[in-house]
Amino acid sequence: MQSFSIISKIHEGLSQKAYSCKELTQSYLDAIAKENGALNAYTLPTPEKALESARKVDEKLARGETLRPLEGIPLTLKANISTKGIVTDCCSKILSGYTPVYDATVWSILESQNAVLLGKCNMDEFAMGSSCETGCHGPAHNPHDETKVAGGSSGGAASAVAGGVAPYALGSDTGGSIRQPASFCGIVGLKPTYGAVSRYGLIAYASSFDQIGPLALCAEDAARIFDVLAQKDPRDSTSTGKKESALEALKKPLSGRIVGLVPEYFAGLQPDVEKALEEAKRVFESLGCTCKTVSIPEIRYALPVYYILACAEASSNLGRYDGIRYGYKTAHYTGINEMISKTRSEGFGKEVQRRILLGTYVLSAGYYDAYYKKAQLLRRKIQRAFAKAFTQCDFLLAPTVPMTAFPEGFTAQDAVQTYQTDICTVPVNIAGLPAVSVPCGFDADGMPVGMQLIGGSFQEAVLLNAAHQYELAARSQSFRSAGKGVEL
Amino acid sequence: MSRYELVAGLETHVELATKTKIFCGCSTEFGGEPNTHCCPVCIGLPGTLPVLNRKVVEYAVRAGLVTHCEIAGVSKMDRKNYVYPDLPKAYQISQYDMPLCKNGYIDLSNGRRIRILRIHIEEDAGKLVHSRGNTYVDYNRGGVPLIEIVTEPDFRSPEEAREYLERLQFLMRYIGVSDCRMEEGSMRCDVNISVRPAGSEALGTRAEIKNMNSLSFITKAIAYEYDRQCDLLDSGEEVVQETRRYIESDGTTEGMRGKEDAQDYRYFPEPDLVTIRISKEDVEKIRASLPEDPDARAKRWQESFGISEADSAQLLRYRRVADYFDEAAKGLKNAKAAASCILGQMFRRMETEADKEKFETRVSAENLHALLQLLDEGKVRMNLVKSTLEKMLDSGKPASDFLSAQDLEGVSPEELDRLCTQAVEQNPKAVADYLAGKEKAVKSLVGFVMKSTRGRADAQKAEALLIDKIKAQA
Numbered sequence: 001m002q003s004f005s006i007i008s009k010i011h012e013g014l015s016q017k018a019y020s021c022k023e024l025t026q027s028y029l030d031a032i033a034k035e036n037g038a039l040n041a042y043t044l045p046t047p048e049k050a051l052e053s054a055r056k057v058d059e060k061l062a063r064g065e066t067l068r069p070l071e072g073i074p075l076t077l078k079a080n081i082s083t084k085g086i087v088t089d090c091c092s093k094i095l096s097g098y099t100p101v102y103d104a105t106v107w108s109i110l111e112s113q114n115a116v117l118l119g120k121c122n123m124d125e126f127a128m129g130s131s132c133e134t135g136c137h138g139p140a141h142n143p144h145d146e147t148k149v150a151g152g153s154s155g156g157a158a159s160a161v162a163g164g165v166a167p168y169a170l171g172s173d174t175g176g177s178i179r180q181p182a183s184f185c186g187i188v189g190l191k192p193t194y195g196a197v198s199r200y201g202l203i204a205y206a207s208s209f210d211q212i213g214p215l216a217l218c219a220e221d222a223a224r225i226f227d228v229l230a231q232k233d234p235r236d237s238t239s240t241g242k243k244e245s246a247l248e249a250l251k252k253p254l255s256g257r258i259v260g261l262v263p264e265y266f267a268g269l270q271p272d273v274e275k276a277l278e279e280a281k282r283v284f285e286s287l288g289c290t291c292k293t294v295s296i297p298e299i300r301y302a303l304p305v306y307y308i309l310a311c312a313e314a315s316s317n318l319g320r321y322d323g324i325r326y327g328y329k330t331a332h333y334t335g336i337n338e339m340i341s342k343t344r345s346e347g348f349g350k351e352v353q354r355r356i357l358l359g360t361y362v363l364s365a366g367y368y369d370a371y372y373k374k375a376q377l378l379r380r381k382i383q384r385a386f387a388k389a390f391t392q393c394d395f396l397l398a399p400t401v402p403m404t405a406f407p408e409g410f411t412a413q414d415a416v417q418t419y420q421t422d423i424c425t426v427p428v429n430i431a432g433l434p435a436v437s438v439p440c441g442f443d444a445d446g447m448p449v450g451m452q453l454i455g456g457s458f459q460e461a462v463l464l465n466a467a468h469q470y471e472l473a474a475r476s477q478s479f480r481s482a483g484k485g486v487e488l
Numbered sequence: 489m490s491r492y493e494l495v496a497g498l499e500t501h502v503e504l505a506t507k508t509k510i511f512c513g514c515s516t517e518f519g520g521e522p523n524t525h526c527c528p529v530c531i532g533l534p535g536t537l538p539v540l541n542r543k544v545v546e547y548a549v550r551a552g553l554v555t556h557c558e559i560a561g562v563s564k565m566d567r568k569n570y571v572y573p574d575l576p577k578a579y580q581i582s583q584y585d586m587p588l589c590k591n592g593y594i595d596l597s598n599g600r601r602i603r604i605l606r607i608h609i610e611e612d613a614g615k616l617v618h619s620r621g622n623t624y625v626d627y628n629r630g631g632v633p634l635i636e637i638v639t640e641p642d643f644r645s646p647e648e649a650r651e652y653l654e655r656l657q658f659l660m661r662y663i664g665v666s667d668c669r670m671e672e673g674s675m676r677c678d679v680n681i682s683v684r685p686a687g688s689e690a691l692g693t694r695a696e697i698k699n700m701n702s703l704s705f706i707t708k709a710i711a712y713e714y715d716r717q718c719d720l721l722d723s724g725e726e727v728v729q730e731t732r733r734y735i736e737s738d739g740t741t742e743g744m745r746g747k748e749d750a751q752d753y754r755y756f757p758e759p760d761l762v763t764i765r766i767s768k769e770d771v772e773k774i775r776a777s778l779p780e781d782p783d784a785r786a787k788r789w790q791e792s793f794g795i796s797e798a799d800s801a802q803l804l805r806y807r808r809v810a811d812y813f814d815e816a817a818k819g820l821k822n823a824k825a826a827a828s829c830i831l832g833q834m835f836r837r838m839e840t841e842a843d844k845e846k847f848e849t850r851v852s853a854e855n856l857h858a859l860l861q862l863l864d865e866g867k868v869r870m871n872l873v874k875s876t877l878e879k880m881l882d883s884g885k886p887a888s889d890f891l892s893a894q895d896l897e898g899v900s901p902e903e904l905d906r907l908c909t910q911a912v913e914q915n916p917k918a919v920a921d922y923l924a925g926k927e928k929a930v931k932s933l934v935g936f937v938m939k940s941t942r943g944r945a946d947a948q949k950a951e952a953l954l955i956d957k958i959k960a961q962a
Binding site: 080081082088090095098100101102104199200201202203204206207208234235236237238312313315316319320322324325326336340360363364365368372 | 528531532533534535536537538539540567569571573576577578579623625752754755756759760761762
C-alpha cells in the first residue's frame with residue numbers, strides 16, 4: 001500500500017535501526033534551533049525531556065523489543081495541553097510560568113508509549129483567535145510564506161508540522177482551531193467527535209466545544225494518532241472513546257459513497273478556494289462517489305450560536321485566573337478585589353477580555369433568555385439538522401475556510417470580520433461532529449487550500465478513509481512540502 | 489396575641505458523610521493540616537474536570553426519600569459563578585433548575601406540616617483563615633458534598649424552626665447521610681423572615697439571615713428579627729429586602745447588603761458533567777436500603793416491647809444505638825431490660841453526644857442478648873445482670889466468663905429460708921429498728937442476703953420472707 005505516513009516511516013527507520021531515536025530526536029532539535037526563529041512555532045522546546053524519552057526508546061530497541069505505534073515518534077503539544085513539570089501557559093501572560101502538577105490524559109497515553117516531546121507550541125491566547133497572533137509569545141508564521149499567518153488557534157502546531165520541525169502535533173479545536181491552521185499550512189487536521197478524546201488536562205476555553213485532535217502530514221498519520229488517543233477516560237465524564245479503528249478502515253474503496261454538498265458552506269468563497277473544492281469534488285467522483293446537494297439552512301445561525309455559547313463558557317472557565325494560587329499577579333494593589341481585577345486586566349490580552357465580557361453579558365440576569373437560552377435551543381436545532389443530513393449522505397464535503405491564509409495583522413483590524421471567517425468550521429463544534437481538513441490545492445500565490453470532510457458522530461473512520469483515498473488519487477496536486485526542517 | 493404573624497423559611501446546608509469529595513477522590517474528613525485533603529481537581533487547577541461521585545447522588549436520594557420528596561428521574565448540575573478566594577474555580581458546581589429532589593415535607597409535633605420545596609446537591613467551598621494580619625485559604629473543605637434543603641415559608645414561630653431542624657438533624661443521622669454537627673459546620677442554616685398582619689395571606693418583605701451554625705442562634709435570630717420587623721411596621725416604617733447577619737454577642741442582627749447589591753450568579757448548565765439519570769428501579773433499591781421508618785420503629789418498640797415513649801426516643805436518637813437495641817432485644821421476653829442496660833449502664837460510659845452517636849462498646853449486641861436471655865429464663869436476677877454487664881463492659885468478654893454454674897442455678901427456697909433466718913439472727917439492731925417502725929431497716933437485711941448469695945437471690949422474695957420472719961419473731 002502506498003503510504004505518505006511519516007509516522008510509519010520513522011517507526012520503520014527506528015525498528016530497522018537505520019538511525020537511533022537519539023539521532024532522530026537530535027535532528028529535530030537541530031531543525032527547531034535553525035527554523036524556529038523564522039516560524040515561532042515553538043514557544044518552549046523541551047530538548048532534555050525529548051532526549052530522555054529517546055534514550056528509553058533506544059534502550060528498548062537495544063533489548064530487541066518491538067515499538068508500540070507512537071513509540072519514539074517525536075511530536076509537539078499545543079501550549080494548552082497540561083504536562084507535569086513543563087510550563088503550560090496557553091500563551092497567556094496570566095499563566096506565565098504556570099507549571100502543571102499533573103499530565104493531561106492524552107499526554108499520559110503518549111508518554112507511556114515513550115513518545116518524544118519536542119516542546120510546547122504556539123497558539124492564540126487561551127485558544128481564542130484565528131491567526132495565532134493573540135498569544136503573549138508573538139505570532140507563529142506560515143512555513144509556505146512567513147508573511148502570512150499560520151492560522152489559529154493551533155497555529156504553532158500547524159506551523160511546526162508543515163515546517164518539518166515536528167512529525168505531528170496535538171492541538172485543540174473549539175471552533176476550528178485544528179482545521180483552520182491545518183488548512184492554512186497545507187496539512188491534515190482532525191477534529192474528533194466531541195467525547196472521542198479525553199479533555200482532561202486540556203486548559204478549557206469552551207468546555208462543550210473543546211476537543212483535542214492531531215495535526216499531521218497525511219490522513220494515515222491522523223488515523224494512527226487518533227486510534228491511540230481515542231479512549232474513554234474515567235477522569236472526563238463527557239468522554240466516550242471511539243467506535244472503530246480508523247487505521248483499519250483506510251483501505252476501503254470509496255465507490256458507492258454519497259458525498260453531501262451543503263450549499264450554505266459554499267457562499268462567499270475566495271475564487272481559488274472554490275476552484276480547488278470543485279476539483280476535489282471531481283476527484284471523489286472519479287473514485288466512484290456520487291455527489292449530492294444537501295441543504296442545512298440552520299448553518300446560518302452557527303456563528304452567533306457559537307460566539308454566544310463559547311464565550312459564555314469561557315467567561316466562567318477563565319474566572320479562576322485571579323493571581324491567588326498560580327500564574328501572573330499584579331505588582332501593586334490594595335485589597336483583594338483590586339488585586340484580582342488588576343491581575344486580570346493586566347494578565348489577559350484584548351481578545352480574551354472581549355470574549356469574557358461578551359460571555360458575562362449573555363449570562364447576566366435579564367439577558368440569559370434572549371442570548372444563552374436561545375442559542376442553546378438553536379444548538380439543538382443545528383444538531384438535528386446535521387443528523388438529518390447524514391441520513392442522505394455518508395459524509396459532507398466543504399471548504400475548511402472561505403479563504404487561504406491571511407496576511408499578518410489582518411485579524412487585528414476587525415474582530416467581527418475575523419469571526420466570520422470561522423463560518424465553515426464552527427457548525428461542526430456546535431453539533432459535536434468529527435471533521436478533517438485535508439489539503440486540496442493552492443491559490444494563485446501558492447498558498448494551500450484545505451477541504452473539510454464532515455461526518456456523523458464517531459464516523460472518524462469514514463472520514464479518514466475518504467481523506468486517505470483522496471490523497472492516493474490526488475496527493476501530487478494537493479500537497480506540497482514547505483521544504484523546511486527535517487528530511488527523512 | 490400579636491398583631492403580626494411570623495412567616496419564615498429555612499435553607500439548610502448539610503454536609504454528606506461520603507468518604508470522598510463530590511468530584512474527586514480526596515478525603516472529606518474534618519480537620520487535617522490545611523490543604524492536605526486536596527488534589528488538582530478540588531483546587532480547580534486549569535484543565536481538570538469534575539467526575540460526579542455516585543455515592544453523593546445516592547445519599548441525596550436517601551435524604552429526599554426520608555423527607556417524602558419526589559426524586560427527579562432526570563437532573564443536572566449547573567455552575568453558580570461568583571468570585572471569592574475560597575472558591576478556586578470562581579464557580580460553585582450546584583443545581584439550579586433541576587434539583588434531585590422536590591416537594592417533600594416534615595411534620596411537626598403540633599400537627600403542622602413544613603413543606604420542603606427542593607433538595608439539591610452541590611460542592612462546599614474552602615475556608616479563609618485569618619492569622620497575623622494575613623489571610624490564608626484552606627481548601628480541605630472545598631469539594632465536600634453538600635445537600636441544600638429548602639423549605640417553603642411555613643414556619644410560624646422560632647420553636648417550629650427549632651423542632652424542624654432537630655427533626656432534620658435526627659433524620660439525616662438516622663439514615664446515615666450526615667453527622668449534622670453544627671459546631672463543625674456540617675449543618676448550616678440561612679433563614680428568610682417576614683411578618684404580616686395576622687390573618688393576612690400576602691407575604692411581607694423578607695430579610696435573609698445567612699450562615700448560622702447553632703440551633704439557639706437560629707431561634708434567637710428569628711425571635712429578634714420578628715420583633716425588629718414588627719417594631720418597624722408599628723412605627724410606620726417599611727421592612728427592607730436585604731441580607732442580614734446574626735451578631736452572636738448580643739443576639740441581634742445587622743444589615744450586610746441590600747437587594748440592589750444582590751449577586752448575579754449567572755447560572756448555566758455545567759458542561760463538564762453529563763445529565764444525571766436515576767431510574768425508578770434505582771430509587772426503589774435505595775428506598776429498600778433505608779432503615780425502618782423511625783416513627784414506625786418507635787411504635788413497634790412501644791407496642792410489642794412496652795418501652796416508654798421517652799426511652800424509645802432516646803434509643804432512636806442514634807442509628808447505631810437503635811440497631812444495637814433491636815439486635816440485642818430480638819426474641820427477648822424482657823426487651824425493656826435491654827433498653828435499660830443501654831440507656832443506663834452503657835450510656836453512662838459515654839460522655840458526649842458524639843460518643844453516644846459512635847456507640848463504641850466492648851459488648852456485642854449478641855453478648856448482651858445472651859446475658860438477657862438468662863434473665864428471661866429466670867436463671868439470673870437483674871442485679872446480677874448489672875454487675876455482670878459491668879464486667880463485660882470492662883473486659884469485652886461474654887457473660888459466661890463471669891457467671892459460675894452455681895450463679896446460674898439461682899437460690900433454692902430452702903437456701904433462701906436459711907439465709908433469711910441467719911440474717912434476722914445476726915442483725916438484732918436492724919430487726920429492732922424495723923419493729924420500732926423504721927421500715928427501711930429491712931433493706932440492710934436484704935443486703936445481707938444478697939451479699940451472701942453474691943446477688944443471685946431474688947431481692948423482692950427475700951424482703952417478703954424477712955418481714956415474715958421478723959414479724960414471727962416479735
